Amino acid sequence: MADPVMPLAEAFAALGTPEGRQDPYPLYEALRAHGNVAQRAPGRLVVTGYEECARALRDAALHVQDGRSYDAHYPQWRAHSSLRAFTSSMLYSNPPDHARLRNVVSFAFTPPKVARLHDVIAGMCDRLLDRMAGLGAGGADVDVIGEFASRLPIAVISAMMGFPEQDQVWFRDMASRVAVSTDGFTDPTALEQADEAMDEMSGYFAELLDHRRRRPADDLVTLLAEAHDAGDGRLDHDELHGTLMVLLTAGFETTSFLIGHGALLALEQPSYAHLLRTGPEFAAGYVEEILRFEPPVHVTSRMATRDLVLGDVPVAAGSRLTLILAAANRDGRRFADPDRFDPARTDSKPLSFGLGSHFCLGAPLARLEARIALPALLRRFPDLAAVAPPVYRDRWVVRGLDTFPVRLGADAGART
């Protein structure tokens, strides 16, 4: 347990240490002890309250980081191809560009469109579980993250985008390396690796885009190439690459971590595994509670474009706000017994996908994948068991399990 009187700056700094990243929750409580909105340095606020985070996410006067804000704080940012790609995407854009960039692809991610992917996703799960059965036959350990949780999201988004199946594992590894750049300038070596991966991916995207121009298909790469080539100002060259990259990276690790935590908690508590196996309707509430309790995205940030008040704290124009979604999801004013995992909660509405204009485009897709994947995994391997504790990724912003070795059980080879 962190010291409740730990100074604010010290608690915040501890989130950047390996120990803090392994278990940030006690540090969130140490921050909360200083207020739901607290000033950690001049012009720097940290927000841990649910209401305050929700209001900040919805407030049009609070902008996401974009090229202009990078110019002010990190003049050298343009030297980094990974940062250039992110800043050319909707995730790092503000009005008026944001809506334009989002509109190019948003129709493909609506709940009805995504619901139609149900059987495709179920088929992908079955194929991945067949493969896992082969790997674990005879009692061999299998990493449920590397072989299942991380493969499903990349297979799904690759199919939507039109990436060839044989390149998916390569994409997964590249996307992992590029995503590190979202941790900002804290780790120069990781940023260098993110740039290298981005350059490789850009070369690949260019070839694939050319291929689709010659042979159009019913996929997002074709659609994005057309939007760019129309020359009507919908999507310039950098935005085309930024959109491809953000669609690939935003949903891959996040959904992998959602499924990974779902598997971990089900193996820790066999009654959940039983309910997931026997009553698939239980999966919806279970997935919602995983999102609240162990959100894959812990933190996002905003910048105030004018003076405003958040909670009862004045926020001056130019201030930067760190919104800790994972802390908001455990705010005792909003959730009874917030540190207890309880899939029976109703009307939970965690902030795990954000809110407002940047609300996660892939939320319906991520939910559907997890709701299909977890029951399928547990039905296929009724004796699934952990063989060692999972290893957490050493990162704060996007946090989850890197590896989790399991044994599949006696009749792993058989299909149920």
Ligand code: HEM
């Ligand atoms: C459990 C899985 C996921 C989580 C926890 C998650 C979380 C988030 C969060 C918190 C944001 C908002 C960031 C902010 O406001 O600063 C966001 C935005 C976004 N997410 Fe997700 N995401 C997930 C899966 C996906 C998937 C599967 C996709 C697939 C395409 C996706 C695509 C996006 C995009 C494009 C945005 C930017 C939206 C905008 O700026 O308008 N995400 N996500």
